[in-house]
Amino acid sequence: MTLKGGLGPPLLPADLANKPADLLEDIVFHGLPERAMPPWEGLLTREEIRWLVLHLKKGDLP
Numbered sequence: 001m002t003l004k005g006g007l008g009p010p011l012l013p014a015d016l017a018n019k020p021a022d023l024l025e026d027i028v029f030h031g032l033p034e035r036a037m038p039p040w041e042g043l044l045t046r047e048e049i050r051w052l053v054l055h056l057k058k059g060d061l062p
């Protein structure tokens, strides 16, 4: 909700600046097995994930 992290890491633009969009998209799609990040495959499309990552990096989500 605040993108400042909690169980997960912060997802504010400064935190994501050095991470390639392709890498972040893969993390959201596949999750991080054996860590708490769940996979969103089947719930979100690749296109929706690409949109999310683009706007997380831009920092213009509501």
Ligand code: HEM
Binding pocket: 007, 008, 009, 011, 015, 016, 019, 024, 027, 028, 032, 035, 036, 037, 038, 040, 052
């Ligand atoms: C659509 C919703 C979500 C998105 C877009 C998202 C996105 C991300 C991204 C991009 C990362 C990698 C961050 C980085 O490498 O700097 C990450 C990591 C992580 N996420 Fe999520 N996440 C979501 C939901 C969740 C939920 C529901 C949980 C917990 C129940 C969660 C827990 C975590 C954790 C613990 C990590 C770090 C894993 C590690 O490196 O050990 N995420 N998430």
